[in-house]
Amino acid sequence: MENTPRLYDALQALLGQHCRWRDQRHLYPLVWMVAGLVASGQISLTAWSDYVRSRAVYAQSTQRRFSRWLGNERVHEHSLYARLIGYALSVWQQERIVLALDTTRLWEQYCVIRIVVVYRGRGIPVVWKVLKHSSSTVAYATYAPLLDAVVEVLPAGVEVLFLADRGFADVELFKHLHRLGWHYRIRVKSNFLVYRGQQGTPISFYTLSTSHALFLHQVKITKARYGLVHLALAHHYPSRERWYVVSDQPTTTETFVEYGLRFDIEENFLDDKSNGFQLESSHIRSAAMLSRLCLVLAVATLYLTSAGTAVVERGERRQVDPHWFRGSSYFKIGWHWIRKALVQGWGLPTTLALKSALDPAPCISSKSQAAQQQPLYFRCTTVDCAISLEQSLSTA
Template sequence: MHATYAPLLDAVVEVLPTGVEVLFLADRGFADVELFKHLHRLGWHYRIRVKSNFLVYRGQQGMPISFYTLSTSHALFLHQVKITKARYGLVHLALAHHYPSRERWYVVSDQPTTTETFVEYGLRFDIEENFLDDKSNGFQLESSHIRSAARLSRLCLVLAVATLYLTSVGTAVVDQGERRQVDPHWFRGSSYFKIGWHWIRKALVQGWPIPTTVALQSALDLDPCIPSKSQAAKRQPLYFRGTTVDCVLPLEQRLSTA
């Protein structure tokens, strides 16, 4: 699978600003030694979730991650370990048993791990909103029934440009204090993409001028989306009791870092 998306990663390098620091985030489907090596060659950092059967080597004996017992709301940070049968490393792991979801998180990182590692990995879930906008909440991409890879690629390019434009319109509407004309919630309840979508539709009906520029602010979101008060009430800050173990390996093993 790595060979399939490696050219895409290389192409991204060509369009990135000089000197930018990249943090690559991915779920368990991308936990692959060849990907780790490729990211290392690119000079990118990464936080990638791995499965419970991933082998961890703190010495000669490898153990699956599930071997480490985690009590509720307890995090374990393993530094300078090797992973998989290929004994790739040295890398760092962040393991946690999250409450109240009772979900177990296992994240591999090229940098020493802390509780902040879980926050960084959590940024990956922002892409889920984009998937929703591409599908049922917006463009209905799956309804196209396009089977040609070339045609689908061209359509996705058009949708990407449209997403950029609508998101730009949405952020401008919020910044100008006009959001409640198209999103009546007391707090923002729709994505910037959807606010921009509704604004353009209303502008066409009302005869308002259509924005012709695209601009996205780099500042933090000052108007976070809150779909409902009940969901907002359930949100809790991450809290873990953490233990850090620095697994210093013998010198002859440390020399083989890929």
């Protein structure tokens, strides 16, 4: 692509200004890798070389330069990215920000742990960790430092809602979130013990008929009797799933809606893989190098999503999105816009802004699917266990 150097200039202005560089020589390979990733649409050091303008005569020289950068221990990917994501979030306008934690596996050998900001149907990476680990389940001690790292980049004064799946349900995590002052909605397993008094019973003990929701307030959970917390239990139709969610705040049907935002991180992983950058086609087999590669992915994701947001705000979406209503993610809209801008000679964004998770133009895949979507409907029962216990004791 002849105009890729224009993308390089835009990214260099952005990264050069908002990242903390110990050595400016580390900046240029990163910028070219992000530009090559956006232009080629794939994880390939060789493919990226095709878009680089440099004094190198041989493609192998550029490829080796990228490889050395990925293996360079002096490149601290998290300190570099913290400034960038912090800058993008500095214009955040909502009172609350939603974070999600999850993992994904690569080639059954590596595990990527990631915390994202939930943003308009997608997750924007904030921090991550890559380790050689064949399972998607990781211990609390492994990801605990990531929680503290997030604090440094969040806008001041915002309320934080933290979401995670049942693989992360751990009393130590609950305690950590309490210390940070974050609220949470975390799915738990059916064998979690619930204490409404002296006797503990597994959550599965509570029989739920189809489309029935039970809200238990002020209970203690696990053998550690952690709490007081609140539970939202439901048997969902038509998926026939049973949902068990623990919250630090009183639960309602809205609790299930809030927890459902967690699935946006899975869309982010999908963008990294088969729906976007084709991460699994990479031949890199080193946790440290993969972590720096995740920096390349994170910068590209943040840049493209921010660009897509700006395109929609300007009312120019339909220049790159063929749907009457928004049918593509902000990530994909931004990607199509950047590529078309390079061909058409349009100006490229040199700023980042994630202003609000509220979506003014929700994505609609098709009118028929939108018409078939049904709101959550449950027959609800709410029990305040602290009051119930007091009543039983007074009766006795």
